[in-house]
Amino acid sequence: MIREKGILIVISGFSGAGKGTLVKKMLRTYDNYALSISMTTRQPREGERDGVEYFFTDKEQFEENIGRDGFIEYACYCGNYYGTPKAYVEEQLEAGKDVILEIEIQGALKVKEKFPESLLLFVTPPSAEELQRRLVGRGTETPEVIAKRLARASEESEGIEAYDYIVVNDDLDVCVAELHAIVDAARRAPVRREQFIKEIREELKGFAKGAE
Numbered sequence: 001m002i003r004e005k006g007i008l009i010v011i012s013g014f015s016g017a018g019k020g021t022l023v024k025k026m027l028r029t030y031d032n033y034a035l036s037i038s039m040t041t042r043q044p045r046e047g048e049r050d051g052v053e054y055f056f057t058d059k060e061q062f063e064e065n066i067g068r069d070g071f072i073e074y075a076c077y078c079g080n081y082y083g084t085p086k087a088y089v090e091e092q093l094e095a096g097k098d099v100i101l102e103i104e105i106q107g108a109l110k111v112k113e114k115f116p117e118s119l120l121l122f123v124t125p126p127s128a129e130e131l132q133r134r135l136v137g138r139g140t141e142t143p144e145v146i147a148k149r150l151a152r153a154s155e156e157s158e159g160i161e162a163y164d165y166i167v168v169n170d171d172l173d174v175c176v177a178e179l180h181a182i183v184d185a186a187r188r189a190p191v192r193r194e195q196f197i198k199e200i201r202e203e204l205k206g207f208a209k210g211a212e
């Protein structure tokens with residue numbers, strides 16, 4: 001069996017779209033995924049642990065890491081830095097894992113520019129009303145922050161066309177299955193089967209020579 005590198009998967013979506021829950025379920029259900037843990041300068045929410053949900057850090061350390069070229073991408077979102085540390089992602093892709101980056105749109109666009117073979121998925125709730133309901137229901141943000149995040153969602157909706165697929169998160173299990181099916185299909189695209197194509201070409205050349 002020819003081993004290809006893993007797929008770099010970007011999952012974005014409005015804050016409150018349920019990305020976190022979806023990604024956790026994908027990791028639990030299938031064994032081909034690895035999740036990149038981002039670094040952020042945002043304060044931890046209650047129950048969030050350093051090194052699990054995020055690597056929590058301060059502005060100085062974050063900027064030092066930018067200087068060391070330690071990020072695949074980074075962005076500023078609602079006043080805080082968020083970035084994808086490079087080393088883990090590269091390691092996991094080499095090991096054949098499909099690596100999930102759960103990041104916002106500016107970062108997603110940077111990833112696509114650097115890695116054109118990456119797969120960009122956008123997750124959305126069925127409606128704007130449902131999004132607001134989920135953000136309020138989560139109870140982790142103040143009304144002011146919720147308003148900021150909804151305004152940001154409106155801006156982000158302008159960029160959806162940059163993604164390869166849009167998936168509606170109405171029923172969690174259905175959405176997880178859809179995301180997995182998309183990744184599975186994407187694996188069959190020639191840009192992601194470079195090794196296979198190279199090897200079969202070599203072999204065919206060998207046969208062609210034999211027939212001369």
Ligand code: 5GP
Binds near residue numbers: 012015038073107108
């Ligand atoms: P939250 O504060 O709700 O955890 O995340 C806010 C936004 O930042 C979400 O849209 C999330 O996907 C995004 N985000 C998390 N980590 C990263 C990262 O490493 N890079 C970028 N560009 N966005 C991130």
